[in-house]
Amino acid sequence: MKTDIEIAQTSHGVPITDIAEKLNLSTDEVEQYGHLKAKIKTSVLNRLKDRPDGKLILVTSINPTNAGEGKSTVTIGLGDALNALGKQAVIALREPSLGPVMGTKGGATGGGYSQVMPMADINLHFTGDMHAITTANNTLSALIDNHIYQGNELQIDPRRVIWKRVLDINDRSLRQTTIGLGGLKQGVPREEQFEITVASEIMAVICLAKNLADLTSRLSNIIIGYTFQNEPITVGDLNAEGVLTLLLKDALKPNLVQTLYQTPAFIHGGPFGNIAHGCNSVVATKMALKLGDFVVTEAGFGADLGAEKFLDIKVPILEKAPDAIVIVATIRALKMHGGVPHDELTIENPEALKLGVANLEKHVQNMQKYGLPVIVAVNQFTSDTDKELALLTRLCEDLGAIVEITSSWSDGYQGSLALAEKVISIIEEDSSDFEAVYSFGMTxxxxxxxxxxxxxxxxxxxxxxxxxxxxxxxxxxxxxxxxxxxxxxxxxxxxxxxxxxxxxxxxxxxxxxxxxxxxxxxxxxxGDIMTMPSLPKEPAALKMSVDSNGSIKGLF
Missing domain, CATH: 3.10.410.10 (Formyltetrahydrofolate synthetase, domain 3)
Structure with missing residues (x-):
């Protein structure tokens, strides 16, 4: 089978204006970024404010392993399958960060015949959102240090500045630094830390803001540090919210692309699921809900992180709970949770699979605690045996969860048709009764x-x-x-x-x-969770290149 990048390079797609027309967007609501990308104006939400929301499907997973789970691949395949069944489906995903792309993942746009495109553009610079967030974040850092240098009217304690500079690449050397060295004219010396861009609070703000006014208000409320009297200082105190909004006004607009099968896909915002809330933007999700009858979205990492934060942090702002939860699992990953080393995953091992299912069981139970119907999607690998697939299906049924095998990586939308049919059936039963696991009034x-x-x-x-x-x-x-x-x-x-x-x-x-x-x-x-990841011994970046014709190699 062809690699992900080879499949992407042979799939040319349709003009993004055709995708926008499919969603009944007007030409003045679409800002094209070339042939296959566009930003959609947030004014769409005002025009459609009275239209009922579509049905929302949240895709999550078991705790990830280096065996791979394929959450994005299943999300995209499910959206394609829903469209193939005659539903107006829209996909809503996060934007990839260059850090993981250049580090270990190598790409984050799905895989095989279940991808969003243009794959290379999305994984690299896309429409510039990451750069805008990086620039806004570091503009604020520069304004803070300049304020201290120029007399420090706000009495900011340099030892208590909690706002950090960011970079959208994994660079462990920047985790702990010292700035302002070199003499009186070079600034005020102090310790500084860099985070990866997707850990910036500005990324979280972009993803949770409802509109431009809300964006400005949220930026104003950001705590940048404390005074010598230990009182909090905000962006509003520094009078910096205006310039930050200026730098972010285009980044707030959702990005519209398409899958290999021309399913509309909003890819917007990318907070990490382990150090932030791990969900795409509220604006993009709400826009998808107004434009589609079914919206398939995903949350970062396992259900203990991304899904929990989607339900407890994003849902109150979105004002819409999922109508169904899809938990992705693979036999390979479950065998790793059962104690099998990576180099033995292709060997049939029912006993390890039984042990590993305990991880899946906990995630199923957790999502059911929110009062939501759960479907387990078994993302099939070629090494999976019939005996293991049958065993996992039975074990999932024993958990009281509906289960379906999916193979969209190799079979495209056809590999997820059965999953899509079960999702539709569950949603039509209207069996969701959402309830958060904790209240904000708690300590x-x-x-x-x-x-x-x-x-x-x-x-x-x-x-x-x-x-x-x-x-x-x-x-x-x-x-x-x-x-x-x-x-x-x-x-x-x-x-x-x-x-x-x-x-x-x-x-x-x-x-x-x-x-x-x-x-x-x-x-x-x-634990020892860090906000600036590092590169592995052999970064994915070292396998990437571009030939004399401009064709990209090594991005997968």
Whole structure:
């Protein structure tokens, strides 16, 4: 079979104006970025404000492994299959970050015959959203340090600046730096940290803002640091929200592309699921709901991270809960959760599969706690045996979950037709009864305890002295009533990436809390989770190139 990039390069697509016309968008609502990409003006939401929302399908997964799960591939295949069945389906995904693309993943636009296109453009610079967010973030950093240098009227304590510079590439050398060296005219020396762009609060703000006015308001509320008297300083205090909005006005507009089968796809925003809320933008999702009858979206990493944050952080702002949840699992990944090493995954091993299903079971139970119908999508690999597929199907049925095997990677939309039919059937039953697992009125301690005990299966939470001190400060300003965004390893239900499967008898350590007042949540850092990833020994970037004809190689 051809590689992902080879399939993408032989699929030319239709003009993006044809896709926009399919969605009944007017020409003045579409801003073209070449032949296959466009930004859609947010005024569409005003025009369609009275149109009922379509049905929303959230695709999530088990805890990821390096065996691969294929959540985006299933999401895209499901959207294509729904369209093939005569439904007006729209897909809503996150934008890839260059960090993982150049690091280990090599690409994030689906795979095989279940892709969004133009694949190379989306994975690289796309429409410039990431660059706009990086620029806005670092403009704010420059304004902060200039304010301190120029007399520091706001009395910002350089030791308590919590706003960090960002870069959309994995660079471990920038995790801890010192700036302002070189003498009096070079600025005020202080320690600084870089984060990856998708960890910036501005990314979260872009993804949660409802419109331009809300964007400005949220930017104004961002905490940049504290005074010498330990009082919070905001972007509004610095009077910087105007220029930040200016730099982000186009980035707020959702990006419209298409799949290999011409299904409309909004790809907009890309916060990480382990250090941020892991969902595409509210504006793009809402726009898709107004333009389509069925919307298929996904949330980052496993259901313990992305799906939990979608349901507890995004849903209250979106004002629309999913009508169905699809949990993606693979036999390969479940065998890894059952203790099988990577080089033995192609060997039939029913016993390991049974052990690994415990991880899937927990995620199914978690989504059912929200009152939502659950479907397990088994993403089939060529190494899967009939015996293993039959066993997994039976085990899922024993869990009380509907299950369907999907093969959209190799078979395109045809490989997801059965899954699409089951999704339609469940939604037509109208069996969802959404209820959040915690209320915003709970304390920080209560919300964290609820997430750990109810969704992770742990015994409780341990707060470090630093975290306890921060909680007292947050209570003073009323920030403790915000939702919690857990920054946790994606590889385990616990805060230890080595504890695969369904661990028990563990305590999650929250070492630090960071107020994200623009985004409207508190980030709780657990374990050794970092906001600036690193490159592996052999980065995917070293296999990428472009020939004399401009054809890209090595992007997969």
């Amino acid at each position: 920080i301690e209560e919300k964290a305890e609820t997430i750990v005990k109810e969704l992770y299966g742990g015994d409780g939470v341990f707060f470090t002295d630093k975290a306890k001190e921060q909680i007292e400060i947050f209570k003073k300003y009323g920030w403790d009533r915000l939702p919690i965004c857990m920054a946790k390893t994606q590889f385990s239900l616990s805060d230890d990436p080595k504890k695969v499967g369904r661990p028990s008898e563990f305590t999650v350590v929250i070492r630090e809390l960071v107020p994200k007042m623009g985004a409207g949540f508190i980030v709780a850092f657990t």
